[in-house]
Amino acid sequence: MTRTATPSDPETTAPQALSPQDMVCFSLYSAVHAMSQAYRPHLEKLGLTYPQYLVMSALWAAKAPPTVGMLSRQLQLESSTLTPLLKRLETMGLLTRRRDAEDERQVRIALTEEGHQMQGRTAHIAGCIAEQSGMSVDELLALRDQVSRLRDNLRKG
Amino acid sequence: MTRTATPSDPETTAPQALSPQDMVCFSLYSAVHAMSQAYRPHLEKLGLTYPQYLVMSALWAAKAPPTVGMLSRQLQLESSTLTPLLKRLETMGLLTRRRDAEDERQVRIALTEEGHQMQGRTAHIAGCIAEQSGMSVDELLALRDQVSRLRDNLRKG
DNA sequence: GTCGATTGTATCGCGCGCGATAGATATTCG
DNA sequence: CGAATATCTATCGCGCGCGATACAATCGAC
The missing domain is CATH 1.20.5 (Single alpha-helices involved in coiled-coils or other helix-helix interfaces)
Structure with missing residues (x-):
């Protein structure tokens, strides 16, 4: 196995194995955690988690109240992730969940006044x-x- | 200024908002999930989750059995994350957890024979x-x- | 219209991931 | 030495994140 651009510490690593530090997937994995930590002090003032902030960002950017499925496709999250998360944001008073009158299978997510106003505090x-x-x-x-x-x-x- | 006069109007707020697709943090966030999904079919043949695979990778690359703290620093994960994960890998028979004789506070993580052999199946x-x-x-x-x-x-x- | 297939959300179980905290061992300092 | 302090791991509660599944609403073929 050839040396990489940023080799692992030869003091602690065996030469034939690829350590996490060498892997693209680990750089992404650890960077996401670092990013979440970087956002934390800002978001906890608003009472939001990082995934909740992403959902709110999607809603702030939307021209009309999206459905759960639209958010699912945009954020690439399953409904089993989104539904409880959206319920928490609803409990916080940031959004409403209403069945679409045209298609009762769909649920429309609309920001409340409080949900809209939070955008300014994230600018x-x-x-x-x-x-x-x-x-x-x-x-x-x-x-x-x-x-x-x-x-x-x-x-x- | 004129925008903040009507902050709750979605017709005016939407164009100014940064959608998740524009954000660096979301690209990382969604890429990590896509990466985990890409690994899933390979790893579930081994009965491993993606974080478990990263821990095993760290152990395969280590010259000597690391402590929980060393793994914590290398993988940038808290002990509250690692301890239960390591216990699951121990239950699977892939590693052992033993208190260090020199310093009883530390716990040494050592691969079992089965744990070592799994490396070949991930190559x-x-x-x-x-x-x-x-x-x-x-x-x-x-x-x-x-x-x-x-x-x-x-x-x- | 009716039946079967498809679509859209929700529920459940499990494994992370972390902050807060606890408890045990080591170290430092008087 | 002995007490305060620091370090190391484990525990707890909560919020994701997803696969599997359930269920209702809609659509399609006839």
């Missing part, structure tokens, strides 16, 4: 995280596109 | 995932280093 967060990332905007955008491409390819396979 | 997986990623090896290594840099910066801040 500064992205900038804080970007600064903390130590990367330029161009680097971040390029990284986002590369990671999105990887994700889409993995989903197709 | 093909990385290649399958790399192929499925649709990216070249150089691209993957560059991506790994960029993501690791982002993670390390976020951890420092």
